[in-house]
Amino acid sequence: MRLSKSRGFTKKERVKQKKEIQNLFKTGKRMSVRGAKLFFLPSDLAFNRVAFALPRGYGTAVQRNFAKRISREVYRNLKGELARSYDLLFLFYPGNDTISIRENQIRLLCKKAGLLC
Numbered sequence: 001m002r003l004s005k006s007r008g009f010t011k012k013e014r015v016k017q018k019k020e021i022q023n024l025f026k027t028g029k030r031m032s033v034r035g036a037k038l039f040f041l042p043s044d045l046a047f048n049r050v051a052f053a054l055p056r057g058y059g060t061a062v063q064r065n066f067a068k069r070i071s072r073e074v075y076r077n078l079k080g081e082l083a084r085s086y087d088l089l090f091l092f093y094p095g096n097d098t099i100s101i102r103e104n105q106i107r108l109l110c111k112k113a114g115l116l117c
Contacts, residue, residue: 008076009072009075009076009079012047012049013047013048013049013050014049014050014051015049015050015051015087015088015089016051020087021051021053021089023041024039024040024041024051024087024088024089025039025089027041028040028041028087028089029041029113031109031112031113032109033105033108033109033112034105035092035093035095035101035105036090036091036092036093036105036106036109037090037091037109038088038089038090038091038109038110038112038113039088039089039091040086040087040088040089040113040115041086041087042085042086042087043085043086043087044085045085046084046085047084047085048079048082048084048085048086048087048088049086049087049088050075050087050088050089050090051088051089051090052068052071052072052075052089052090052092053089053090053091053092054067054068054091054092054093055091055093055094057094058092058093058094059094063097066097067092067097070097070098070099070102071090071092071102071106073099074099074102074103074106075090075106077103078103078106078107078110081116081117082110082115082116082117083114083115083116083117086115088115090106090109092105
């Protein structure tokens, strides 16, 4: 099955620069639920940009990569329901890395932040 382009996740939709990520941590609005935090700021772009972070000591490299892969997939499926023109940073803490738990975390964070349409 092929996904449509609107559900893709391109490089332009990622917050990549260290300066931008630090700015999100320092000045971004914060929302938290058990096991996750969301930092967000409005941007001038017509689309959202996102980054996923994990704290130091989040298990092995395999566990960190798996956690980020799950997070990206959940975000891809949810991004059509989100308000546009924001930079987002999701911070996930060690725990149960399942798609359903991660989806609940991201959905709750976005709802608390008022980003869910």
